[in-house]
Structures are given as structure tokens and as C-alpha cells.
Amino acid sequence: MAAEPPYLELLESVDSFPHIDISKTPYIEDESSSFYQLLLPNDARCHGYIHPSVVHKLAWTASFQVSHSIPRTVQLLDDSDGKDTAAACSRAFYEVIEKAVDSKIYPFLKTMQWENYRIVGAKYPTVQLLRSAARLFGICSRGAHMTAYVRTNDGIKIWVGRRAAHLFTYPGKLDTTVAGGVRAEESPFECIVHEAAEEASIPADFVRANAKACGAITYVAKSSTAYGDDSSLMTPVILYNYDIELPEHIVPRPQDDEVEDFYLWDLEQVKQAMVNRAFKTNCAAVMMDFFIRHGIITDENEKDYLEILTRLHRKLPVPTSPSEA
Amino acid sequence: MAAEPPYLELLESVDSFPHIDISKTPYIEDESSSFYQLLLPNDARCHGYIHPSVVHKLAWTASFQVSHSIPRTVQLLDDSDGKDTAAACSRAFYEVIEKAVDSKIYPFLKTMQWENYRIVGAKYPTVQLLRSAARLFGICSRGAHMTAYVRTNDGIKIWVGRRAAHLFTYPGKLDTTVAGGVRAEESPFECIVHEAAEEASIPADFVRANAKACGAITYVAKSSTAYGDDSSLMTPVILYNYDIELPEHIVPRPQDDEVEDFYLWDLEQVKQAMVNRAFKTNCAAVMMDFFIRHGIITDENEKDYLEILTRLHRKLPVPTSPSEA
Structure with a gap:
């Protein structure tokens, strides 16, 4: 059996911007970093x-x-x-x-x-x-992630993607079954429908009928210098989550050049990959949310359960609804 | 069709303590209320x-x-x-x-x-x-709530309880199918197992095999003077959530004297009851979490989706894990 992944540690590398009230903390360290x-x-x-x-x-x-x-x-x-x-x-x-x-x-x-x-x-x-x-x-980024899973006699199995080696961000890392940035003009659900077809060859009609919205995770990332930044930017992120149960005859297959392969893994394999830090960091957070909703991570088996749960739904420092304007 | 419930407004009456950083705000209004x-x-x-x-x-x-x-x-x-x-x-x-x-x-x-x-x-x-x-x-209260539902040809139906008229708190209000405070010596899951038997006559074995942990909601309540307080106390609350799908032959029945009746309601009926403010306030919040996880409230149909989602998982002002000590 795989060791339990260090969930909170993995989450800290995603939700990496300090938990300060930035609206009331004009100086991070000194005036030059305000x-x-x-x-x-x-x-x-x-x-x-x-x-x-x-x-x-x-x-x-x-x-x-x-x-x-x-x-x-x-x-x-x-x-x-x-x-x-x-x-x-x-x-x-x-x-x-x-x-x-x-x-x-x-x-x-x-x-x-x-x-x-x-x-x-x-x-x-x-x-x-x-x-x-x-x-x-420093505005909010919106993404949508869909986790495809299969119920088998040996328990639940999850379709995990591997990112292509040529990608600019996180090449070769493991990924949610389907994921993408939500374009300005579309809803998170429309994003998932077209990404499922483009990235994983899952028919749009099937996704429309069977994908289930099940919440979102929110976090605030400190952008890494790997992208060419010379400083620590603050990026609030919303990832809308969808689950979809796949029958055996629907198998995700790479379609565009962003995904190299898909694996149907049991929980032990997925956990081992988290232990090995083989996932794109925010996909590990999406997986944690799936684990919590499906009773895989519980208060009984994870001492940091509540800290993980509240942190996966961090209050963002920017408004998320026009109704407050 | 029922009007959509004012979810955020309902949540505000549950998560009613001001969103201040109480650890860094020694004075609420003046020194006398610190x-x-x-x-x-x-x-x-x-x-x-x-x-x-x-x-x-x-x-x-x-x-x-x-x-x-x-x-x-x-x-x-x-x-x-x-x-x-x-x-x-x-x-x-x-x-x-x-x-x-x-x-x-x-x-x-x-x-x-x-x-x-x-x-x-x-x-x-x-x-x-x-x-x-x-x-x-001002310490954290822990509760556990289980929502029992049935899949029918007319869509999902939810078992809603009605609290007995003689209860000290929220008499006659609607309630989650099964709910209780988590005793010091037990886990949230053990709480649900015995409450399901005591309150709703759902056999313990069935609950152990079929109840699914699916997260928790967290909020901070300002206690009401209805309880005899002469001041606004601060109460952080954790409610652990469980879902259970019931087959038609398992019907919740009142067992102790806390529940008066159970109703199997479709979503329109549940929403109408929320509009009418017929639920015990924090049970309405538990229902919102269920609605989000089951794709009933989505970003597409609820403008305050993200505000509701993050607020249902409010970071509590007290530690939730001994590991930080």
C-alpha cells in the first residue's frame, strides 16, 4: 500500500501566497514591495x-x-x-x-x-x-477541471492524463482527465465540454448529459520565476470542478498535442503519484477535493482535514460577483 | 416552479459573526467589547x-x-x-x-x-x-449531518425531517435527515451512525456500509439572545457532511422524540421551503453544500456561487489540528 500523500504540504505549494489580508496590509516587507x-x-x-x-x-x-x-x-x-x-x-x-x-x-x-x-x-x-x-x-484566473472515474469490482479508478513533453508549463507532469482555462466568453461548463472533446476525445453529447458540477476550489498562488517573472506576483485562482463517471466503453484518448497518454489508475496508484509529486501542482489540489467529496480523505484518516478543506476554498482577495458593485 | 432561494442571504444568517480577523482586531467596537x-x-x-x-x-x-x-x-x-x-x-x-x-x-x-x-x-x-x-x-462546536436522498424517475428526492414542537431550539423547523452534535469521545462518522438509528430508524449496518463522507462546512455564528445571552458570543462551527442514497424500502421513521415527521421531497419542494425560511438555519447551509456538490447550484445559475462556496468553508479563528501545536 502506498504511503498517504502529504496533502497539506502539496496544497501549500499551490496556495502559496501568504495568508495576509492584502487589502489591509499595504506593505509586504517594505514600501518597495507594496x-x-x-x-x-x-x-x-x-x-x-x-x-x-x-x-x-x-x-x-x-x-x-x-x-x-x-x-x-x-x-x-x-x-x-x-x-x-x-x-x-x-x-x-x-x-x-x-x-x-x-x-x-x-x-x-x-x-x-x-x-x-x-x-x-x-x-x-x-x-x-x-x-x-x-x-x-493580479486578477483572478478561471480554470475548469473534470475528473473521469470508473466504478470497478476493485473499487473506484480514475483516469489520469500525462502532459506532453513539449509543453511550456509542467511538461510530462500528470494532469486531471480534462482541464483548461475558461475563456472570457464561455461558462466553465462550456469550457469542459469542448476541452473534453479536444483533449480526451470524450464526445460532447456524453459530457453534456453526464458531467456533474460539484463545486470549485479557490487559492492564491505566488507565481514562480520559472515563468520569467523577476518578482512574486499574486494570482487568485478559481478552478471549477466536474466529475464524470465513464462506462467501460468510453476511453479517453489523446486528441490534440497537449496530452501524451491517459492511465486508468486505482487509488493506490494515484496516491503514490501524489507522494512522488508527479502531478501538476494544482491538479493535486483538484484531486484532494475529489478525495474529500468521495469519502477517500476523511476527518478520521487525515489530521489536517479541516485545514485542507478550508484552504481549498480560500476567500479570494478580489470580488467574485458583480452584485456587490 | 418555486423561486430560487436567496442562498447568500440564508447563509448570512448562519455565518453571522463579522468577517474580521479577530486575532488581530482586539476591539470590536470599543475596549469594553474586546x-x-x-x-x-x-x-x-x-x-x-x-x-x-x-x-x-x-x-x-x-x-x-x-x-x-x-x-x-x-x-x-x-x-x-x-x-x-x-x-x-x-x-x-x-x-x-x-x-x-x-x-x-x-x-x-x-x-x-x-x-x-x-x-x-x-x-x-x-x-x-x-x-x-x-x-x-468561544470554542469550536462539532456537528455531523447526513442527507438521505432517493433517485427516482422524476429526479432526485431528499428526505427532510421536521423537528418536534417541544424542542428548546428551532421547534417545528425543517432539519437535515440525520444530525447531531459530535460528542467528545466519538468521531463524526460514529455520531452519524448512532444518530441515524436513534433519530430516523435507519439501521446502523446500512449506514456504516453506505454513508459517504463528503466534506464539511465551517462558519462562525453570533449567538442569538434567544438562548438567554445578553451579548454577542462568537461560536466557530464545523458540520461534517455525509450523503446516503436510500433504496425505496428504507424509509426514515421518527424513533426518539426529537423528530416529528419525515418528508420525501423533490428539489422544488426543498427550494420552496428554503424560500419560506422553514429550515433550521444551519440545515439550510448544509443543503446548499449538498446542492453545490450535486450540480444543483452552479456558477451558471447562481451569481453568488463563489461567495457562497468559499463562505461555506470559512477559515476558522481557532486551530483545527493538533499538529500545529
């Missing part, structure tokens, strides 16, 4: 926390008003002349990001996918910006 | 927050050292002479609580059940005190 609040037009709430090194590196346009006095802010102005505020905001982000791409100050802006993320909880929900730039602005 | 930290022997962590009115009303024995300077503390001393610290702690609590019962300063101390709660996360896990007194010391 974050800037990202403010959108006609909305007093802070939608992101921008690291000072980023504020200094980006070439802000006249659409943004940067204030260096405490509380430091980057205020996006309303350039719409009373017309389409959301479109004007998206355009303003696009201009700043385009300059950053052209000047090659952040290598990851080039190499990641050209998809857009929305700003979760914004008063104007269609405001969007380049997915790979989200972390620069 | 809480006292409950400290156990040989452990620097705070295990409860005691309201000043309680500190003044209770007759502290020599086992407790009360400090009125900031940070205000109630330090339990180690009276064990190096023998059984946990037993000495439990005895010290017993003495103070017994005096409070005798002097009738808190009516609820008499009328509630004579069971003990453990102090969750204590270095000495067998430290325990009277269940109904837990709120006076």
Missing part, C-alpha cells in the same frame, strides 16, 4: 493587486492613472464617451499588453495561448484581457 | 474567544489566570502535577461550569443536553467540556 490596487471605472472595489515591479515595467497609456501614494492604485479611466465602457476597458488593456509583447519584457506573454480571460466580479462582465497577462494585473 | 483569548497549558495558540460579559459573569477558579490587559487572556493552568494534563483541564472547566449551572446565570446551561464537546485542535485532544457551555468559551 502592491498597487487595480481599479476599474465606476467601481470602488479592487479587482487585482499589481506588483510594483510590474507597474514600473509596463508602459501605461493615458487610459490608466497610476498613483504612487498609499494606497497605491492603478485606476482605469472610462474612455468610452458614455458608450461601451466594457469595450473601452478591454481596448485599454490590449494596448498596454501589446506594447509589453512587442518589447519582449515578459517572455511568457509570447509563448502562452492567445485567449482572453474575463475579470471575474467586474461590474462590466465583458471586460477582458489576454490570458497570459492576467497574472501581471 | 474578546478574551482562551489559552490552554503548554500551547501558545488561542482555542476560543470569550466575550467580556462572560468573563465577568463566570466564577473563575484558581485554575484560570485572567488577564485584563491587552491582549486579554484567560489562561488555563496545568494543575496536573505532571500527571494527566488533559484530565486536569477538563476538571477545571467542569468546576467553573458547575458553578454557573448552580447559580442559574445562563438558562441554556440547564436545558440543553448533558454531553461533552472536545476542544478541536487542542494539543491534548481529550480535553472536554459541557456541550451547552462551548459557546461561552
